[in-house]
Amino acid sequence: MISEEIHEITTDDGTRLTSVLEVPRSPAMGAVVILQGSGNVSYDGDISSDFLGFGLQSQKPLLSRQIAHILAQKGIASLRYSKRGVDDPSLLRQQTIAYLQKDARAALRNLQARFPGLKSGFVGFSEGAVVATLAAQTAAVDSLFLLAPLTRPFLEILQYQFVTWPVELLRRTLDLDGDGIICDEDFRRENIRELPLTRASVQELLGTQNQISLEAGCTVYYQGLLQAVLELGRHPPLSDWAESMFALPDFKTVASNTHCPVYVYQADEDAQVASQWVKDDVRSFPALVLTQTFPGLGHAFCPMAGTYGQIKTSGPFDQSFLECLGRHVAEEFKI
Template identity: 30%
Template sequence: MRLTTIMTILALATLVVVACSATSDRSDQPDPANNPASAPADSGAGLAGVWQGRLEVMGQSLNATLRFVSSPDGFQGTIDIPQQMAFDLALAAISLSEQTVSFTLPVSPPLQATGNLTGNQLNGRFSQGPYSGTFSLTRQSAADASATVVVPEPVGEAVSLELAGGVLHGSLLRPDQPATMGVLLIAGSGPTDRDGNSMLLPGRNDSLRQLAEALAANGFLVLRADKRGIGRSVWPGLREEDLTVDQYAADAAAWAAWLRQQEGIRHIGLAGHSEGALVAMLASQLGQVDALALLAPLSMGFLDTVLQQLSGAEPRLLDAVRRITAELQSGRNVADVPAELQSLFRPSVQPYLISLARHEPARLLGSLPVPVFIVAGGRDLQIRLDDVRALAAARPDATFRELADMNHVLKAVGPDQADNRAAYSSPDYRLADGLVAGLVDFFRALR
C-alpha cells in the first residue's frame, strides 16, 4: 500500500493548511465587502480586497478565499477553505513590501506564505512543517466572492461546554417527542469534525451528521461535538503537543454529564467511530454511562495498526516505523523522523501517540461493565474485519453486527475500491443498511 494512502487513511495528522487554529466570528472582523478596496483594481490598489483561487498541496487542489483589509495597525485578513470546512481562519503577520506579500496562518505547525502581487493576481508558495505548496489567487469583486463561498447549514441546536482554558462546541438534535435517552456521537482520529468530515479530504461525507439525524428521527436526543482543536472547538494557546487521548475522553465524559442534565434524560449512550470508539470506552470509566456503541472501531493498539497498515512500505521506511513505534510504545519521544513519516510521527503529535499506546482496546473492553454494541464493515479499508471480531471476543455478551457493504465511514458501497474511496468525500452515499436499525434496537432496549 502506498505511504500517501496510509497517511490519508490513518488521518491522525493535523492536515497541512488547517489544524489547531483559533477561528473567529466574521462579525468581529473588518468586512472587505463594505470596503471600496475590495472591488477589482489596478496594480496601485495594494493588497486590500477579496481574493479567490486555489491552493495546491500534496496532490490536492483546494478552493480558497482570502480577505484583506487595511487598518491603522497594518493589514488584517482571513482565509476560507470550504472543502476542508474551514471558514474565517484569522491570518497573522500580514505584510506588503513593494510587490511581495507575506502572511502566516497561526496553526500548529504554522503555515508561512510568500507571494508576488501583480495587479489583480497574487501567486506564491507556502510551507507548513515538512510540506510545501503553491497558491494562485485573483482579486474579486465583493459580489463575486460572496456568491461563491458556501457555508454548510448547521443541523441541530448550537450548544457549548466551558472547560478550563476554552470552550467545546457541538450540535444537539431533538426528536419530535420528549426523549428519555441521550446519545453522544464521538468522531474518529485526526482533524475529523462533529459531522464525520475530515480536513484531510476534499469533500464532505456527513456520516455522523446523517447518523445523528436518523437517531433523532427514532426518538433519541443526539449530541455531536467538535473535539478540542477541531472545527469550532479551538482557542488561542491550544497546542497539538498538549493533546492526549485521555484528554479527549475527559471531554467526552464532560459532554455525557451535560447531556444527562437535559430534561427527561434518564440514560446515556456513547457511540464512538474508529478511534472515537477507544475514546468512548475510556470516557465510560470517567462518568455514568449506560451503553457503548463501537462503530468500525480501532481494534488493535494504534501503533500496532500503523505497523500493520505500513507493512507494504519500502524496507527503509518500514525499519524506521518499527524503530519509532518501539520508542513511542516505551513512552519515549523520537527526534529522528524521516521526512516521509513526519505526517504521522512529527514531534508535536508524539505525546498523543504515546497516550494511545498506553491503551489496548480488547483489554479495556473486557473490563467494562456496560452493555456494548459493535458493528464492523465488510468493505472497511482501514480496520480489518478479523480484528474487529477479535475485539468482540473480549465481550462475548456484546451485540455484534457485520454489515457486508459498510465501509469505514459507515456508508454503503460496492466492491470497487474507487467507489469506496469516493464515499469518503461525498454526502450522497447512504448509511449502510442495518446500521441505524441495529443501533436503534440496541439503545431502545435500555430505555
C-alpha cells in the same frame, strides 16, 4: 419537528467546545454523546484527510450529523461537539486520548443534566470508539455503541493499514495463479494504473523489470511508506496525538472491565483495521449484545472507491448501516 440547538460545553479545564444538541420531535426516549473519528474534526464529523480518504463521489461525509439525524428520527436525543483544537487552534496539541476522554465525560454530564432520568450512552466511531470505551470506565453510562473500534496496539494497526492491507489487496486482485509474482500484464489485464494508498503509478513499483515479488518487492515498498508515516508522527502537530495512541492500554483488558451493554458495528472491507481482529477482540466485553458486520463497506461504512477498491473513503455512512444503528439504539433505550 427535529430541532438543532447550538451550545458550548465547558470541559473540566474550562475549555469551551462548540456543540450541537439534536432533539427529536416527540419526547426523547434516551440520549447519547456522539464521538467522532481521528483528526481535527468539528461537530459534524467530517474526518476526510489524505490518510483517511475523502467523500465517495465528492459527497460531504458529515458522519456525526448523519448519526444524530437518524437517532432523532428514532426518538433519541444526541449531543455532538467539536474537538479541542477546532475552535481554538492553539489547543490542537491537546488533542490526545487523555484530554478526549475528559471532554467526552464532560459532554455526557452536560447531556445527562439536560435529560435527567433518561438512559444515556456513547456512540463512538473509530478513535471515538476507543475514547468511548475508556471514558465509560469512570462515567455513568448505560450503553456503548462502537463503530469500527480500534482494538489492537497502534503500531499493529498502522502496519495493517500501510503494509498488510495494500499488499493483500494486490495479491487477491492480481496474483491469480498464486505464484507470488505480479507483472505489468496483470495490471493491464485489470486496467489498474495506480497503487493502493499512494496513488503512485504502477511503473513506480515495477521499475524496469516489469514484474515484482509481492513479498520481496511490494511489502518492502509499503514498509517504506509506513516508515514515512511513523516519521510524520514524531513531529508536531501529530506527535502528541501519536504518542497518546501508542500509549493506549490493552483493549481486551479495558473491554473486560466494561459492564454496560455494548453494541459493535464493523465493516468487512475495512482498510484501517482488520475486520476479524474486531470480531475476535470485542468478545472480551462481558455484556456484548451483538457484533453487526457490513459486507462491501470500508472503514467509514461506505463503499471504497477506485477501479478495484484501492481508494479509501471517509463516508458518507451507508443508509443500511444508519438504519441498523438507529434501530438498535432505539430498542436499547426504549422506555
